[in-house]
Amino acid sequence: MTVLELYNTALALLNEVDTDAKDYPKLKIPYINLLLAQCFTTENWIRKSKGLEILESIPAVCKDSDALVYDDAYTRECLPYALAAMLAVDEDRELANVYSRMYEALAEKYLKVFHEPVTDWYGEVEV
Numbered sequence: 001m002t003v004l005e006l007y008n009t010a011l012a013l014l015n016e017v018d019t020d021a022k023d024y025p026k027l028k029i030p031y032i033n034l035l036l037a038q039c040f041t042t043e044n045w046i047r048k049s050k051g052l053e054i055l056e057s058i059p060a061v062c063k064d065s066d067a068l069v070y071d072d073a074y075t076r077e078c079l080p081y082a083l084a085a086m087l088a089v090d091e092d093r094e095l096a097n098v099y100s101r102m103y104e105a106l107a108e109k110y111l112k113v114f115h116e117p118v119t120d121w122y123g124e125v126e127v
Contacts, residue, residue: 001075004064010083024087031086033060046071049112078106
């Protein structure tokens with residue numbers, strides 16, 4: 001998914017088109033970069049669950065054609081709602097809250113639990 005695809009999907013959720021999108025075009029790159037930072041830990045959990053190499057630093061985008069390097073399913077399913085919430089917050093807080101909750105509900109399935117062995121450094125403790 002590219003920056004432009006994510007942005008257009010978020011606009012569709014808001015029933016907007018780019019030509020009518022107010023200040024949204026100048027906000028899309030900063031908001032998407034903020035979103036990538038906020039989702040960085042989740043992306044690395046997804047990568048770890050798939051046995052992929054984790055990202056060492058938060059990626060950034062600078063133009064519409066930049067590809068988002070996060071998991072494609074997570075990016076397509078969740079990030080449009082998060083971006084729509086960010087874009088809507090100044091004009092319709094209720095709608096922004098709805099999209100924010102939708103993002104959180106959808107993103108929850110991507111959070112994984114990993115069981116790792118624990119080393120007992122203290123030995124038995126007498127009571």
